[in-house]
Amino acid sequence: MPGIAKRIVPLPSLSATEALAAGIAAIARAGDCILLEGPLGAGKTAFARAFLRAAADDPALEVPSPSFTLVQTYETKIGLVFHYDLWRIDGSAALTELDWEDALDAITLVEWPDRLGELRPDDALTIAFRQGDGDAREAALTGWDGRLPAFSSGHDDGGAAAA
Numbered sequence: 732m733p734g735i736a737k738r739i740v741p742l743p744s745l746s747a748t749e750a751l752a753a754g755i756a757a758i759a760r761a762g763d764c765i766l767l768e769g770p771l772g773a774g775k776t777a778f779a780r781a782f783l784r785a786a787a788d789d790p791a792l793e794v795p796s797p798s799f800t801l802v803q804t805y806e807t808k809i810g811l812v813f814h815y816d817l818w819r820i821d822g823s824a825a826l827t828e829l830d831w832e833d834a835l836d837a838i839t840l841v842e843w844p845d846r847l848g849e850l851r852p853d854d855a856l857t858i859a860f861r862q863g864d865g866d867a868r869e870a871a872l873t874g875w876d877g878r879l880p881a882f883s884s885g886h887d888d889g890g891a892a893a894a
């Protein structure tokens with residue numbers, strides 16, 4: 732789709748991923764959906780954990796990977812947050828049993844969002860993680876045009892941005 736701006740944020744360490752997550756949590760509000768893409772071990776759960784700890788203002792908050800439960804919910808200072816890991820979901824129809832409709836009214840974090848199929852929200856923020864050497868990662872952010880803060884380590888990729 733033309734005119735969609737993509738923001739690349741280098742994440743040289745876990746703490747950079749945590750800082751990005753806290754920055755997103757600071758602007759997140761009810762109705763927001765954040766889709767976390769990338770391969771196994773790319774840092775999707777690490778991002779979600781840091782987002783939830785910032786949202787709850789509790790650096791010790793337990794945030795297990797929802798890879799077996801498929802969804803975990805959290806009451807935070809910015810409202811209810813649903814954290815999904817859809818790797819093992821058996822078709823997007825199963826989302827109705829996982830409170831997907833309620834989640835859309837709250838704040839939603841989704842690992843493996845390709846499993847959403849046509850349920851993927853158009854107005855979501857998509858964060859695609861890429862793995863580099865060692866602890867290095869890179870996040871490509873798409874969506875929420877005009878809402879994202881100027882991340883100190885980030886830059887625009889130029890070309891795709893709408894004038």
Ligand SMILES: Nc1ncnc2c1ncn2[C@@H]1O[C@H](COP(=O)(O)OP(=O)(O)OP(=O)(O)O)[C@@H](O)[C@H]1O
Nearest residue numbers: 742743744745748771772773774775776777866868
């Ligand atoms: N820059 C970084 N950003 C995020 N995680 C990092 C970084 N550097 C190292 N790590 C480590 O990489 C691992 C990322 O694992 P994580 O469970 O977040 O991956 P995932 O994308 O959720 O994988 P899965 O698809 O299996 O759910 C963690 O052990 C984390 O500490």
Ligand SMILES: [Mg+2]
Nearest residue numbers: 775776796842
């Ligand atoms: Mg994970």
